[in-house]
Amino acid sequence: MRHTITLRVNDEVWPLDVAPSDVLLDVLRGRVGLTSPKAGCERGDCGACTVLLDQRTVRSCLILAVEVDGHEIVTVEGLGMDGLTALQERLVELSAFQCGYCAPGVILSATELLAEAPDPTREEVQEAIAGNLCRCTGYASIVDAVLAAARASTGAAAQEV
Numbered sequence: 001m002r003h004t005i006t007l008r009v010n011d012e013v014w015p016l017d018v019a020p021s022d023v024l025l026d027v028l029r030g031r032v033g034l035t036s037p038k039a040g041c042e043r044g045d046c047g048a049c050t051v052l053l054d055q056r057t058v059r060s061c062l063i064l065a066v067e068v069d070g071h072e073i074v075t076v077e078g079l080g081m082d083g084l085t086a087l088q089e090r091l092v093e094l095s096a097f098q099c100g101y102c103a104p105g106v107i108l109s110a111t112e113l114l115a116e117a118p119d120p121t122r123e124e125v126q127e128a129i130a131g132n133l134c135r136c137t138g139y140a141s142i143v144d145a146v147l148a149a150a151r152a153s154t155g156a157a158a159q160e161v
């Protein structure tokens with residue numbers, strides 16, 4: 001039996017007809033047409049499928065679409081609707097990624113961290129992205145970019161006071 005659910009995805013409302021076994025990752029990619037959530041391990045280990053669910057990171061390969069009926073999802077496509085976010089700009093400047101497969105998940109994990117802890121320590125950044133596996137980099141540039149974005153935004157906030 002199929003179910004009709006409604007998701008708010010990147011500020012757009014999506015009524016969707018789904019099967020009980022449809023996972024959120026497949027619905028976002030196959031039905032909503034978003035390509036940033038990636039299929040990696042599809043068992044909760046790699047973090048490539050990370051999205052924000054009601055502003056908290058989740059692994060969309062582990063969540064049934066019917067479980068999140070009525071909830072809000074944000075993917076990388078929904079960040080910085082007017083251009084790159086400060087974090088994304090720093091990641092680009094520092095060439096923090098190589099293949100980029102892990103990038104959407106890393107960006108959302110770091111975005112969640114910076115929303116909660118605008119001035120994080122290096123260890124806090126490392127911990128925040130620990131669930132996002134990257135096969136290409138040593139993580140150092142990614143961590144540097146997150147810290148640079150934090151410094152830029154807290155510096156800007158300090159100047160406004």
Ligand code: FES
Nearest residue numbers: 040041042047061
């Ligand atoms: S694809 Fe979801 S955690 Fe790996």
Ligand code: FES
Nearest residue numbers: 098100134135136
């Ligand atoms: S840049 Fe290739 S997996 Fe991270």
